Amino acid sequence: xxxxxxxxxxxxxxxxxxxxxxxxxxxxxxxxxxxxxxxxxxxxxxxxxxxxxxxxxxxxxxxxxxxxxxxxxxxxxxxxxxxxxxxxxxxxxxxxxxxxxxxxxxxxxxxxxxxxxxx
Numbered sequence: 001x002x003x004x005x006x007x008x009x010x011x012x013x014x015x016x017x018x019x020x021x022x023x024x025x026x027x028x029x030x031x032x033x034x035x036x037x038x039x040x041x042x043x044x045x046x047x048x049x050x051x052x053x054x055x056x057x058x059x060x061x062x063x064x065x066x067x068x069x070x071x072x073x074x075x076x077x078x079x080x081x082x083x084x085x086x087x088x089x090x091x092x093x094x095x096x097x098x099x100x101x102x103x104x105x106x107x108x109x110x111x112x113x114x115x116x117x118x119x
Contacts, residue, residue, distance in 0.1 A: 001030035001065050002037065002080055011061055011081040012093030015048025016041050019058065019082065033067075034103045035060050039082065050084075050092075057089075058082040061100060075101070 002008065002021055010016045023038035024031045031037055039058045044050055062081035066074050084092040 001032060001063065002035075002060055003030050006080060007042070008039065008058070008080045008082045010058070010084055011097045012083055012091060013095045014050060014084045014093035015045045016050055016084060017043040017045065019056075022055070025057075031060050033060055033063060033101045036085075037082070039084075056092075057085045059085060059104075061096075061104065062098065 003024070004021060006021045008019050008021060010019060019039040019041050021031075021037050022040050025036045025038065037058055037060060039056055041050060041052055041054050041056065044052050050056070059082060060080075061083050062077040062079070064077055064080050066076040068074055081098065083096065086092045
């Protein structure tokens with residue numbers, strides 16, 4: 001689960017490597033898969049358009065915490081991951097690395113990236 005101050009990897013090709021969560025956009029303390037959060041960039045590639053310290057929004061993509069699906073399968077990842085969003089709430093990068101949860105399919109109903117592997 002992601003809360004204030006959690007370090008998160010960015011899993012798209014926007015040029016940002018890692019960020020830190022500074023706000024969760026719902027009334028609970030933790031965020032789960034599919035929740036929108038506000039982040040601050042910590043590590044960026046030199047040729048990126050996004051600069052270090054910028055405040056952006058993101059969607060939680062993967063969690064390190066184990067979670068139980070309705071069919072009885074437990075799923076756990078090695079690290080927390082998120083996708084950067086631009087001002088129009090569409091993904092900032094065009095490619096996404098790794099697999100994703102089926103819950104993300106309902107968030108990106110019309111503009112699901114083609115290489116998104118859902119489990």
